[in-house]
Amino acid sequence: MGIPKRIKAIQGQYSLVDTIPFQLPVQCTPSPVLMAIFPINPDKAKALLPAEVHPLRVGGKGFLVVTVINYLGTNIGTYIEYSIGIACTHGLKPAPPVLPLLFMNCYGSGQYVVDLPVSTKISVKGGKGIWGMPKHQGNLDFKIGDDTVSSQYDLDGKLVTYIEIGRPSSTPLPMNMSTVNYCSFRGMLMKSYIYFQGKAGIRLFNWAKARLVLGDHPRAEPLKTLEIGDKPLMTAFIPNAIGTLDDHIESWFLHQDQPPATAPEGMESVINLPLDETWPPAPTAPIAGQTFGNLNR
Template sequence: MSIPKRIKNYEGRYAMVDSIPFKLPVNATESPAIMVGFLCDYEKAKALMPGNELHPVKVFGGKAVFMVTVIDYRHTTIGKYIEYSLALAVTRGRKPAPAFLPALMMKTFKTGQFILDLPVSSEISVKGGKGIWGMPKHKASLDFIITQNQVSAQYEKDNQFAFRIEIDKPQKTNFPINIGATNYSHFRNMLMASYIYFKTKAGIRIGKNATGRLYIGDHPRTKFLKELQIQSKPFFTMYMPEANGVLDDHFESWFITYDKQPEKVTPEGFESVFDLKLDEDWFPAPSITDYEKFKI
């Protein structure tokens, strides 16, 4: 999916939202990233959906798909930071989509991912991502480490281990990727959708060739993920040495609806971003080394 002409037309112009200055388009260049997919329990995933318009994608054996995407944003409009996405593959509509088709007909089924947790390295990324696009960002201690044979990313918060992903580094990264992705999130008790476009080359491993390791800690932001019964072996891994992405300035939102008048619902709202600054500083790098006990 190519970048919309509307975005290309304002290249080089400027914007300012919530005191954050942007040179348009909002983009990132030469940023390594990994994306890893695991099978998990469908009914457990369904229980995490807000409202009634999002539905987990159903694949092998009636399983849902848990997604881990970590991007080391090295050159962006708001400085460098790491973004660590934990999400479920979903469709949007009145009813669930048939198995497998959402991957082939993404526009038809409005395929995307519902973000469960989205830690980032810098406060300015929280302020912009949550305050403008409704993404559930919060600042945490993160890393993204590339070695000769492995790519790993660890997530800690409040001096507590939260999550770690490792994949075996593919030897070749020459598969062309040109795709648009939809991120759904829950903010102000509304369903939010934002759009990003990536162009890069990647190394992809599928099925038995996909190798990686998953660790889920006991931090409150991630402990609940253990209930998803995520399988220990990924069914695909993707490594992108130099991803280039553009975040769309257009986003959408819808009311979360209920069969009857709901009790008071208190998801995060604007109060969680009002007092945030434009700080680009990071927390110290993750330092916990006894994560093996959290291996799935």
Template sequence: MAIPKRLLKQTGRFARVDGIPYALPVNSDNAAVIMAAFPANYEIARSLLPGNEVHPVRLLNGKAVFLVTVVDYRKTDIGKYIEYSIALACTHGSRPAPKLLPALFIKSYQTGQYILDLPVSTEISVKGGKGIWGMPKHQANLDFIEGLDLISAQYDLEGEMVMRLDVNRPSGLKLPINMGAANYCQFRGMLMKSYIYFKGKASITLNKKNAASVTFGNHPKATILKNLQVENQPLFTAYIPKATGVLDDYFESWFLSYPQLPTTGPEGLESVIDLGLGEEWLENPNRMRVTKPQIAGA
């Protein structure tokens, strides 16, 4: 799915939304990306999705798909920042999709990812991502380290590690990619759906033992992720050293419904209304902080 012509025609125009200035289309250049997907417990994954119209993708073996994507944004309208996406592959519709078909018929099943957590480096990224697109962004301690053999990204919060993703640098040819993806999340009591398009050259590994690992820390947010029973052999990994991305200015939303009226209100605009435009990062994660982390699948 290539970038829509509608967005490309906006080149040279500008917008100011919630006080944030944008040169259109909303894009990024020279970003580095690592991504890995792991099998996880389907029933537990299903319990984490809100409402009744978002469903985990089910593999042939009945497992759900746990997705981690970390992007080191180096050139954007709102400055440099890291974005650490923790998600579940999902479909959108009145009932769960059959096994395998959501990967083949993406439009028919509205296949995408439901974002469980989305820490970022800067305040302005929180303000824009949550206030405009409804993404569950919050500021955290993040890093993105590209070594000769390993690309690693760690996420700390409140003095504890939440998780770390380590991807062995893939060898072999880099494949050109030009695709789009749908992101689902919840905000203000609504299901939000936004779209991103990206292109670059990716090194990809498929179902290779030890190609990547996820390590969970001791922060309470890690408990939810540990409960997903993430397996230790990835379904695939990808590394894109230089990617170009475009975030669509179009998004959709639906009321989330439940069998009974929710007793507590969801996070709303009060969480973003007083945010500023700061581009300062918190300190780097402390990679020596956790002495007994839990490795996925262990």
């Protein structure tokens, strides 16, 4: 699915939302993206998902999706976005296996975003305040080497996660796709859409090479419950992706069988954030017990 005609029709128009000015569409210049998908225990994943969001299951496995984008130019400047999500469906009941991959719209297929650090406060303000994405500022990098592409995510001087994939020798596959993000914010489940265009190098199963390291920061603890497999199911590198955010979002009230004991995070977390494009220092936490060589061997 490509960019909707409505988004194309408003190109060049202007918006002002939460003091952030946008020239539409909300889009990036060609920017590098790395992605890796790992198998996880879907029953463990369910504990991290709200009601009506279910782990997408294939062959008794769920899927952890790590996507890092080094935005080289956007409506709000440059920044890195490090997405950690669980592949999911949306509905009153869990979807049957496999079918959500074939009929994505029918089952609300997408990913539920568990963590989403970014480099700048303006990205936090816009992404969380407008689209409900769980953004927060973190220490991030994005490194493209001869043989690998990697990104490290630190917070409070501690490692949260490190992802490294084998760099493909070429990126021949054209992409024109849409993805769905589900996020929790303000006591609501938020659904947003992003459209990607570019050429990718994709590796599957035994040809996919990647390492995911979980650190000792508390934000890594929920991920450690997922029983993440050592071997990825897929890796992808897109050196020049163009991402376009839809300005259409959907939301539902989050609900549970008992009254919530504490108020969920709300607009107070973003309303006073400045339009600051300053990056924090690069991550420096050691990646203990790991030796990184040539993943292409």
